[in-house]
Amino acid sequence: MKVILLPKFYGHCPGLKRSLKIADDLILEAEKNGKKIYYDVPLAHNEEVEKKLQKGGFQEVNIEEVTDAKGQYFLISAHGVSGQKIEKLKKKNFVVKSAVCPTVKHVQQIAQNDYVDGYQIVIFGKSTHPEIIGVNGSVDDSATIVADVDEGFKIKLNKKTSVICQTTLSSDKYDEFVENLKKANPKTKIVARNTICPIVEGRVQMCAAHVVEEKPDIVVVVGSKTSSNTKQLASKLAKLVPTMLVGSEKELEKSDFEKNTTVLVVSGTSAPPEEVERIAEKLKNF
Ligand code: SF4
Known part of the structure; x- marks a missing residue:
């Protein structure tokens, strides 16, 4: 089987790389200072990454159940939190550490x-x-907050409006939503703030262009089925070529592939590069 694996099509995005580095540094700091590290939102939509962090001492917590954290660390994920939540954490005596992606902060x-x-x-x-x-x-x-494009027709606006987008969604859907909103509210000033992450958008476009040019028989998208950017990548590519979304190498069966197939392997931004490389190796041996 011919397997195409190109560095620009897989691996963690800069925001996640940065937050994992902050997490690694915090593990060392916590060890040195005899502290625990708590979190309540996974740092990456990936089991392997979560296990590694938990091995390093990360513990999931429901902050509502904590009355006094006694100065233990709490790490905020790349997705960010509200200012109110930071205040709440501080009131409960957590030492708040941030791994928020700068792009999310900007949004x-x-x-x-x-x-x-x-x-x-x-x-x-x-x-x-x-x-x-x-x-x-x-x-x-x-x-x-709206997740469905058609809901744009139903929202009645009564003052000037700014439309923000989740960083990991697709421009096509966002643009359609804004258009629907404008049609339903023709007299209202509506400002479209396309806040989609350029890294996510760029990877989708590059992968799609490669599929059109190189015409692989099938694309394997590596990543979690709960990751928005991975699902978006898979759904875009599925319009061009047969596409499989694969969470780990265990999900791959030789019988799913015909002989002499050319497979392009790509990944969402939260899949660890080592996992993607293992999957590519396994496919080569089919
Ligand atoms: S996908 Fe973009 S916004 Fe999200 S963590 Fe990565 S760089 Fe930041």
Whole structure:
């Protein structure tokens, strides 16, 4: 089987690399200072990464159940949190450490600036996603949050509006949502803040262009089925070529592939590069 694996199509994004480095450094600091590290949102949508962090001493916690953390560390993931949550953590005596991606911080800032300027904030994204909870928190939980493109037709706006997007969604859907919102509210000033992460968008576009040019028989997208950017990458490529979304090498069966197939292996931004390389090796031996 011919396997194509190119560095630009897989591995962690800079935001996640940075937050994992912060986590590694914090493990050493905690060891030195005899402290524990708590978190409540996975740093990456990836089991292997989570296991590694837990081995290093990370412990999941429900902060509502903590009354006094006695100065133990709490690490905020790349997705960010609201200012209110940081205050709550501090009140409970956590020492708050941040691994928030600068791109996510920037999105929070954009939303907050528009909110202060009197805009109604609409967020196109998943209301339960930590990033969206954080962005909504930066505008006093006042945002209207919508995940479905067609919902744009149903929202009635009564003042100038800024439309923010979850960083890991697709531009196509966001643009369609904004268009629907504009059609439903023709007299309202609607400002589209395309806050999609350029790394996510760039990888989707590069992979799609490669598929069109090189015409592999099948694409294997490595990543978690709960990761937004991985699902988005897989769904975009599935429109061009048969595509499999694979969480780990254990899911691969030789019988799923025909002989002499050319497979392009790519990944979402939270899949560890070592996992992607293991999968590519396994495929080569089919
Ligand atoms: S996908 Fe983009 S926004 Fe999300 S952590 Fe990575 S660099 Fe940051």
